[in-house]
Amino acid sequence: MVVVLGLWSSSEVGAEPQVPCYFIFGDSLVDNGNNNNLNSLAKANYLPYGIDFDGGPTGRFSNGKTTVDVIAELLGFEGYISAYATARDQEILQGVNYASAAAGIREETGQQLGDRISFSGQVQNYQKTVSQVINLLGDENTAANYLSKCIYSIGLGSNDYLNNYFMPAYPSSRQYTPQQFADVLIEAYAQQLR
Numbered sequence: 001m002v003v004v005l006g007l008w009s010s011s012e013v014g015a016e017p018q019v020p021c022y023f024i025f026g027d028s029l030v031d032n033g034n035n036n037n038l039n040s041l042a043k044a045n046y047l048p049y050g051i052d053f054d055g056g057p058t059g060r061f062s063n064g065k066t067t068v069d070v071i072a073e074l075l076g077f078e079g080y081i082s083a084y085a086t087a088r089d090q091e092i093l094q095g096v097n098y099a100s101a102a103a104g105i106r107e108e109t110g111q112q113l114g115d116r117i118s119f120s121g122q123v124q125n126y127q128k129t130v131s132q133v134i135n136l137l138g139d140e141n142t143a144a145n146y147l148s149k150c151i152y153s154i155g156l157g158s159n160d161y162l163n164n165y166f167m168p169a170y171p172s173s174r175q176y177t178p179q180q181f182a183d184v185l186i187e188a189y190a191q192q193l194r
Contacts, residue, residue: 017076019151021095022068023129024081025122026155028101030068033059033083035101040114042101059083061101068097068153075151084117084125093136095150096129098122104159105189112169119156119192160185 024030028042036045036059043059044050050057052064060066065073069080072095081095082088100117102110110116117125134143165172165181172181 021150024097026099028061031099031101038115042113109164
């Protein structure tokens with residue numbers, strides 16, 4: 001709440017964004033359309049989703065804006081951060097949303113819903129974006145300096161419980177105690193961030 005209030009108080013209409021770019025990793029809480037063209041039951045590109053959003057359903061799992069949409073506005077971005085599935089050319093310089101509904105830290109999480117982009121897959125997509133940013137900006141040092149000024153948000157892990165540990169079809173609850181599973185998730189998450 002304090003961060004949002006701080007962003008709100010310092011954002012001005014027509015001003016440059018407070019940061020050059022915003023990169024988003026996550027699950028359905030922040031997915032803005034990356035699952036639309038996947039073979040997945042975890043999609044939100046149809047009504048009633050988006051009934052309060054300009055343009056209707058986009059793949060957001062809400063009736064309107066997601067939290068990252070609001071944060072992007074408060075940071076001063078003119079539009080929303082593009083989904084990785086649709087981000088092209090210069091628009092990646094303002095950031096990319098890699099989030100995918102049903103995604104988790106573990107690769108198998110959410111597989112009963114079909115295709116999804118796990119956190120590892122999202123990190124791989126970010127690495128591809130970094131290569132594109134290097135090409136757009138001309139060299140690695142310039143790109144690294146640019147990317148170091150961006151904001152990165154990561155919000156996932158709930159599907160590792162809802163669509164994995166608590167699902168009888170998955171062996172994880174038989175392999176691990178709740179504490180062991182939490183430790184496994186933390187270790188995997190730490191590895192993925194490196």
